[in-house]
Amino acid sequence: MGGYSNVKEWVAAISLTIGAAAVGYLAYRSLYSRDKCRKSLVNLDIQKDTPKVVHAFDVEDLGDKAVYCRCWRSKQFPMCDGSHTKHNEETGDNVGPLIIKKREV
Ligand code: FES
Numbered sequence: 001m002g003g004y005s006n007v008k009e010w011v012a013a014i015s016l017t018i019g020a021a022a023v024g025y026l027a028y029r030s031l032y033s034r035d036k037c038r039k040s041l042v043n044l045d046i047q048k049d050t051p052k053v054v055h056a057f058d059v060e061d062l063g064d065k066a067v068y069c070r071c072w073r074s075k076q077f078p079m080c081d082g083s084h085t086k087h088n089e090e091t092g093d094n095v096g097p098l099i100i101k102k103r104e105v
Contacts, residue, residue: 043072065101 073083080097
């Protein structure tokens with residue numbers, strides 16, 4: 001009888017240990033995959049042969065309105081071509097362009 005009780009205690013202890021290990025593993029995996037997402041690329045294919053993509057414009061040359069891409073999916077980069085709409089639909093993201101315009105007087 002005492003031996004049977006001992007076995008039951010061992011089974012309970014092993015079950016508890018396995019359960020705690022599973023919870024720890026799932027928590028670690030959850031944190032790891034979140035960290036992996038943070039490190040994912042923003043720029044998938046624009047000027048990948050350069051170390052840094054930089055564009056500069058003179059304010060005087062902007063005209064009345066300039067619309068710049070912030071989603072990095074535009075085929076007219078750095079100008080917005082509306083590709084952010086498809087990107088947002090596919091990913092659930094909510095990015096949109098930067099619009100610079102002259103104030104109407
Ligand atoms: S296409 Fe990228 S913000 Fe519009």
